[in-house]
Amino acid sequence: MPARPRAVLWFRRDLRLDDHPALAATHAHGDVVPLFVVDPAFAAAGLPRRGFMASALQALDERIGGALVYRHGDPVDVVPAFAAEVGADVVIVTRDHGPYGHRRDAAVAARLAVDGRKLRGVGSNYAVDPGTVHKADRSSYSVFTPFSKAWLATGQPRWAERPATPRPAHVTWVGHPDVACDGPPAVEPHEIQLPEATEAAAHRQWQTFLADGLDQYDAQRNQPGLPGTSRLSPYLRWGVLHPLQLIDDLGTERPHQVFRSELAWREFYADVLFRRPDTAWRNLQEKMDAMPVDTDARARRRFAAWAEGRTGVPIVDAGMRQLLATGWMHNRVRMITASYLVKDLHLPWQWGARHFMVHLVDGDLASNQHGWQWTAGTGTDAAPYFRVFNPYGQSEKFDPDGHYLRRWVPELAGLDDRTIHDPGLLRPDGYPAPIVDHAAEREEALRRYRSLGGAAR
Ligand SMILES: Cc1cc2nc3c(=O)[nH]c(=O)nc-3n(C[C@H](O)[C@H](O)[C@H](O)COP(=O)(O)OP(=O)(O)OC[C@H]3O[C@@H](n4cnc5c(N)ncnc54)[C@H](O)[C@@H]3O)c2cc1C
Known part of the structure; x- marks a missing residue:
C-alpha cells in the first residue's frame, strides 16, 4: 500500500483545473492519480467534438506536467482495475447527469464496491x-x-x-510516467477550425x-x-x-x-x-407520436440536401454550411434550420438531431435533443406545433443586411440586401432552386397536425 492515501480523479466532462470541486476533494484526500478513459463509445461523437476534447485534454495534461494517465476501454472494466492497480481506495468524479454517464457511473460504482472501493461524486457541470x-x-x-x-x-x-481548488503545482500528482499510460484519443486529421481548447x-x-x-x-x-x-x-x-x-x-x-x-x-x-432519459430520442409529449413524418427515398434525398446546405433557401443553407465548416451554428439559425427540417420537409426531428450531434463541437445531448424537441413542438414549453417559422421572414428580420448569408453562401454575394433572402428568378447559376415551396409545406404541416385531432391540443 502507498504511504499516503491516494485517490483517482477520473476526468470526464470537467476538463479544467480551476474552480474544480472534485479536484479539491481529491487533493484533500491525499495524492491525486489523474485518469482519463478513452471510451469506445466516443466514436459516435463526431470529429469536432472529439477534436476539441483531445485538445482540451492535452492542455490540461500540460498544466499538470504530463501526469495525466490515459486508459482505453470500457470504463466499467478499466476504472476498477486501474484503482486497484494504483492502490486507490476511492475514485472521485464530477457527477454526470446524462443518460449514458449516469448509467455508466452506477455500473462503475457497483464494480468498485466488489473490491471495497468507492466512486464518490462531487459537484456537477x-x-x-x-x-x-x-x-x-x-x-x-x-x-x-x-x-x-x-x-x-x-x-x-x-x-x-x-471551491478551494489547489494550484496544480501544490498537488502531488501520481501518474505518467510512473503509471503505465495508453496514448491520448486519436483524432483523424480535419480542416475544421476549432476554438483553442485551453x-x-x-x-x-x-x-x-x-x-x-x-x-x-x-x-x-x-x-x-x-x-x-x-x-x-x-x-x-x-x-x-x-x-x-x-x-x-x-x-x-x-x-x-x-x-x-x-x-x-x-x-x-x-x-x-x-x-426523463428516454426523451433523448423519444417525444417528451407522447401525444405527438402519431404525427405523420416522411422517411422514404424522397425524404432521404431531402435530408441530404438539408445536411449539405443546398435546399435553395439561403438562410437554411448558410446555417448548414456554417455547421459543416466550423462545428458551430448560431442559435437563431439552429432554430430556423431545425424548423425547416421538421415543418417544411416533414422529416423526423431525430434525423436532424443526430446530424447536429455528429457535427457540433458543443454537441450536448440535453441541449440539443430538447432544442430540437422545442422546435418540433414535441418537447417542453409553449412552442405549439402550428407556429411555423417562415425561413425567408426570419432571414430578413435577423440578418437584415445579408452579412451572414454572404459569408456562408458566397454564390449569392452579388445580390442586394432585399433579394438575397429569397432570390426567386434572380437566383445565380449554380445556386439551387428551393427543393420545396414554403407556403405549400406550411399548409401540409398544419394538415398533418390537424390529422392528430384533439389528441395533440
Ligand atoms: C436545434 C437546437 C440544437 C441545439 N444544440 C445545442 C447543443 O448541442 N449544445 C449546446 O450547448 N447548445 C445547443 N443549443 C443551444 C444554443 O443554440 C447554443 O447553446 C448556443 O448557440 C451556443 O452559442 P453561444 O455559446 O455563443 O451562446 P450564448 O448566447 O453566448 O449563451 C451562453 C450559453 O448559454 C447556453 N445556452 C444559450 N442558449 C441556449 C439554449 N437555447 N439551450 C440551451 N443552452 C443555451 C449555452 O451553454 C451557451 O454557451 C441548441 C439549440 C437549438 C435550437
Whole structure:
C-alpha cells in the first residue's frame, strides 16, 4: 500500500483545473492519480467534438506536467482495475447527469464496491444539480419560465463557497510516467477550425465578451451576422468552464439577466433529460407520436440536401454550411434550420438531431435533443406545433443586411440586401432552386397536425 492515501480523479466532462470541486476533494484526500478513459463509445461523437476534447485534454495534461494517465476501454472494466492497480481506495468524479454517464457511473460504482472501493461524486457541470429543482409537490417542471424562477429561487446559482481548488503545482500528482499510460484519443486529421481548447483561452474569451459584448447581448444575440453571443458553448460542454464561473461575474442589468437566463435554459434541459432519459430520442409529449413524418427515398434525398446546405433557401443553407465548416451554428439559425427540417420537409426531428450531434463541437445531448424537441413542438414549453417559422421572414428580420448569408453562401454575394433572402428568378447559376415551396409545406404541416385531432391540443 502507498504511504499516503491516494485517490483517482477520473476526468470526464470537467476538463479544467480551476474552480474544480472534485479536484479539491481529491487533493484533500491525499495524492491525486489523474485518469482519463478513452471510451469506445466516443466514436459516435463526431470529429469536432472529439477534436476539441483531445485538445482540451492535452492542455490540461500540460498544466499538470504530463501526469495525466490515459486508459482505453470500457470504463466499467478499466476504472476498477486501474484503482486497484494504483492502490486507490476511492475514485472521485464530477457527477454526470446524462443518460449514458449516469448509467455508466452506477455500473462503475457497483464494480468498485466488489473490491471495497468507492466512486464518490462531487459537484456537477451545472450551477444547480439536475433533479434538484422541483415544484412544491416535488414534481418536475416541463415549462421553462417557472423552472427558471425556481432555479433562481434556490439561491444556488452562485458558489455557496468557491471551491478551494489547489494550484496544480501544490498537488502531488501520481501518474505518467510512473503509471503505465495508453496514448491520448486519436483524432483523424480535419480542416475544421476549432476554438483553442485551453482554460486560458476560455477565460480570455469570457473577459472579452464581458468587456465588449455583454452589454449588447439582449439586442444582438439573435443576429447571426454579428458576433453578439459569447461562443462559450464548447467550453461549457467539456467543463473547461463551469457556469458558476460566469454567473459569478454577472450583475442585475437587463443584458446580464438575459445571459443568465440562457444559462438557465441549459440547466432546464439537463434537468428534463435527467428526469426523463428516454426523451433523448423519444417525444417528451407522447401525444405527438402519431404525427405523420416522411422517411422514404424522397425524404432521404431531402435530408441530404438539408445536411449539405443546398435546399435553395439561403438562410437554411448558410446555417448548414456554417455547421459543416466550423462545428458551430448560431442559435437563431439552429432554430430556423431545425424548423425547416421538421415543418417544411416533414422529416423526423431525430434525423436532424443526430446530424447536429455528429457535427457540433458543443454537441450536448440535453441541449440539443430538447432544442430540437422545442422546435418540433414535441418537447417542453409553449412552442405549439402550428407556429411555423417562415425561413425567408426570419432571414430578413435577423440578418437584415445579408452579412451572414454572404459569408456562408458566397454564390449569392452579388445580390442586394432585399433579394438575397429569397432570390426567386434572380437566383445565380449554380445556386439551387428551393427543393420545396414554403407556403405549400406550411399548409401540409398544419394538415398533418390537424390529422392528430384533439389528441395533440
Ligand atoms: C436545434 C437546437 C440544437 C441545439 N444544440 C445545442 C447543443 O448541442 N449544445 C449546446 O450547448 N447548445 C445547443 N443549443 C443551444 C444554443 O443554440 C447554443 O447553446 C448556443 O448557440 C451556443 O452559442 P453561444 O455559446 O455563443 O451562446 P450564448 O448566447 O453566448 O449563451 C451562453 C450559453 O448559454 C447556453 N445556452 C444559450 N442558449 C441556449 C439554449 N437555447 N439551450 C440551451 N443552452 C443555451 C449555452 O451553454 C451557451 O454557451 C441548441 C439549440 C437549438 C435550437
